[in-house]
Amino acid sequence: MAHALINQKILRLNSGAPPRVLDLFSGCGGLSLGFSRAGFTIASSVENDPVAAASHARNFHAGDRGHAEPLDITRVKPRQLVRKLGLGRVADTIDVIIGGPPCQAFARVGRSKLREIDDHPEAFRHDPRAKLFSPYLDYVRAFKPLAILMENVPDVMNFGGHNVPQEVCEILEDRGYLCAYTLLNSAFYGVPQMRERMFLIAYHREIASSILFPEPTHWIDLPSGYTGSRNVALKLISAGHETDSSCNYVDPPGATGPLPPAVTAHEAIGDLPELQARKLLKEGSLKRGARRLDQLTAYDPARPVSNYAREMKTWPGFEGGAGIYDHVIRFLPRDYEIFARMSPGDQYPEAYEHAFALFRSKLEEVTRMGQNIIPGSSEYDELRRSIVPPYDHTKFPNKWRKMWRDMPARTIMAHLGKDSYSHIHYDSEQARTISVREAARLQSFPDGFIFEGAMNQAFRQIGNAVPPLVAFALAKTIMNTLKEAGSRTQKDTAPLAETG
Known part of the structure; x- marks a missing residue:
């Protein structure tokens, strides 16, 4: 039979x-x-x-x-x-x-x-x-x-x-x-x-x-x-x-x-509209709260489009149309200045050093202004927490990583649904972690593919996919x-x- x-x-x-x-x-x-x-x-x-x-x-x-x-x-x-x-x-x-x-x-x-x-x-x-x-x-x-x-x-x-x-x-x-x-x-x-x-x-x-x-x-x-x-x-x-x-x-x-040669991160996402996190934060357009995926972001016609990006825009049945609906990023106001100072390939130990340098600089600034903050005081601890991440830099070396521009990205994981520090954008001007659509591009999902749910759920779906x-x-x-x-x-x- x-x-x-x-x-x-x-x-x-x-x-x-x-x-x-x-x-x-x-x-x-x-x-x-x-x-x-x-x-x-x-x-x-x-x-x-x-x-x-x-x-x-x-x-x-x-x-x-x-x-x-x-x-x-x-x-x-x-x-x-x-x-x-x-x-x-x-x-x-x-x-x-x-x-x-x-x-x-x-x-x-x-x-x-x-x-x-x-x-x-x-x-x-x-x-x-x-x-x-x-x-x-x-x-x-x-x-x-x-x-x-x-x-x-x-x-x-x-x-x-x-x-x-x-x-x-x-x-x-x-x-x-x-x-x-x-x-x-x-x-x-x-x-x-x-x-x-x-x-x-x-x-x-x-x-x-x-x-x-x-x-x-x-x-x-x-x-x-x-x-x-x-x-x-x-x-x-x-x-x-x-x-x-x-x-x-x-x-x-x-x-x-x-x-x-293998497709690079820049070839994959370099044509997508810039999201300069520090500028958006200053303008007030980047705020804390759930990120929905229903707002259209138009393509920027001035940005060069690689062969790979063109394929993602024109995948049969999943074309990008006028733009994308999920170019959203995490609200991480403490970390944007750290991201800007990191070099491609840097991981958490380097990020921690940059953060501590920023903290020392801020401490010197407030001292010059006449405010005496004593180590061990609540003011000292509060200022440090506002600048320096709390993770032990000797135990979490791979928690953060800034991407290389001219190499493929490291493995996209489902953990992106909890944070995106494993994929910090290579562009220091943008100084942020990758967006949902950038994660999708790095995973080779075409621009017309729709992810249900909110930002964290979309990140998890992308990281779990083949x-x-x-x-x-x-x-x-x-x-x-x-x-x-x-x-x-x-x-x-x-x-x-x-x-x-």
Whole structure:
């Protein structure tokens, strides 16, 4: 029956119908955006966060309420999902499943293997690691997709002594899939960000006999920290915990020829209208309070537009129009002068030194004016608090970082939803952290993509997403494999020509 079902899906694609995608743990839709651009139809998604689910529905289903409803994958079964959305019979509904369980799922990894957990129908109730992976694999079992894409942090390959993607591959192979996983850095795929992630691709064995990952389109010599992180992720594989014959890990594709340099932060956001924080603060137009995303900021026609920025403005179906609606920044009046004095690449220890220099200068100023502030007094402490951040500069070196203008940004994290100190704008005149739209640009979201919610919620959605350009590269590779499978099936089923 599985053979007939797979052939039926392939024949459907041969008729010209686009492959139908189910995006699990979809967030706002970074993966969906890349797959949509590559010609896939986003049939449905499952996302537990209500604001992210609303963003996904707005961008891919015109805000349809049925698609906007937040869904808990541990509670919603495949049959319930297709019934709710009127998609039809479960096994006939979906061609490709994409997504990745949140990395928090690995916080309490136990000793049992996923393969053993998968045999237990109530596994997620007993093992926290299975709480999100087991339902994901249940959806694969129910929908029987032609292809699967899974994404996660590199540490998933070495978490608590377990290589989770290898265990997932063992399960998928038992179900008739060919499987491989690797580490890809988004800077090699045109994203202005050095973001390393694990990607796993699986095809039903009737689809393909080998698995390819997309070749790089850009090049950069990554900072040493990324090499170190990769080595930690690969530790179990390097130590021989999986033999060559049993390990499904493959090295990332190498460049096949000269490539253009990676897209820089300035190429990504340099065309966006300036927001000079100190000037806005002085004018009174930058105030404390919630930042909504519904105010249009027109593009500045005088600012040069890079090829990358032009792509973000003209992404098919997500064009920027007259401007952007989410060019908003945090209210950080204590810190703008510190940001202005920092050099690109500076982190919190340097920021702290600048802050203390500003404090000493202010102390001298008030002393000249005749005010005697004694160290240890309440006045002294109050003045210091108004200028110097409270964090221990010996314990939080990476809390702040000023971006480089002519390099891709460091990894955009969901923590942007709490503060944005990890991405301080490289332009000292603007002296601020990045805006929501700048974060979206650095993640390769086009300007016409709409984020529901307020500023903090938008930052979190962006940081949690897969960069759409990376998703697009992977989606094109998967689409090519599906088309090749369709061509083979068509030849195999074609009637023999009459002879004589």
